[in-house]
Amino acid sequence: MFRSINRWFLVSINPYNMINEDILFSFGADLRTYDPDDFIFSEGEVPSFFFLISSGKVKLNNYNEGGKEFIQGIFSRGNGVGISSLFTEKSYPVNAVAVEESEVIRLPKAQYLQLLQENPDNYFTTIQSLSEHMHYKFLMAESIAFQNPAQKLLTLMNYLKDHHHDQSKYALQILLTRQQLASLTGLSVETVIRVIKNMEKEGILKIKNRKIFY
Template sequence: MINEEELFSFGADLKTYGPDDLIFSEGEVPCFFFLISKGKIKLNNYNEGGKEFIQGIFSRGQSVGLSSLFTEKAYPVNAVAVEGSEIIRLSKAQYFQFLKQHPEKYFTIIQCLSEHMHYKFLMMQSMAFQKPAQKLLTLMTYLKDHHHDKSEDVIQILLTRQQLASLTGLSVETVIRVIKSMEKEGILKIQNRKIFY
């Protein structure tokens, strides 16, 4: 999205997070632009019963919490490291100064936010109308369509059963049952517990 060295030249720092470390929490006021340099970050919420709902999982080169910087509103989600991660952090004031000096970066921001909205619309439609198998297919098709190497006919779904459940609002048991059924139908393959679609 943005060259890391450009961010460092504006005073950014590099923060290291371990698995399950909190980057920011729901209700917190945005103070930084975050760019993932290494690892994976999930955006999540919890319902009253403590069940996690994952809003999205992001990796190297992607930003988290970007829309909240522009709305002047508190974060509506938590950002949590899925694995050991490194994040470049630039203060909000410096980030806006960076954009003033590099207005061409606004197009990249619009692309990023539009992609995130597209994903949200797909998943909202999936949640509202579709059966469990269709919810999983919607998610896996999205991941396949946005895979960096479009020449591959089959990709490995790099998400756990728990993450698939949390992303689709299903229980883990339902995800396991539906994936087995999809394998029997030839929709996907399971090799060494890994899902290929």
């Protein structure tokens, strides 16, 4: 279960161009620690808070009737989760679940909207974050609908590579498990393993100690 920690001041500045953590705490935010597999919010809940990841990783997912997981995205430090639902007055369409032990800043919705009104620059960073997420969703939606398994994995890895500082071959370590790759692309784990082995044979990627480099 999560552990709640109140903090009114942090010296760290968000390096991912979202919102300065100190500003969030000055508006009454608190910091909560979640263990792996803890739910931060659940599908169907009415949004009441703005959530910003301070450390760790959080995934947005859904489960079908058979219990199969589909991961909508995996987010790390500096990313907000569930932001769009704060502006729609609709319930969350996804779950937010901690992938590893994570610290998440939580600010009540009313205070978050007040923060945006009093700090207009943060509107721009919020729009940037939402736009980047929409870009990813459009890429993956097209990939899942029309592409073969290898192309689906390449679409995901190319997206990750585009945001990496080193564009040289094999410079990017894919920090996702085979299961996570499957859940992000709508493939089975067995298909992911088979396709990755074929991609290694073709020189598209390299595997070292079971780690994937692209």
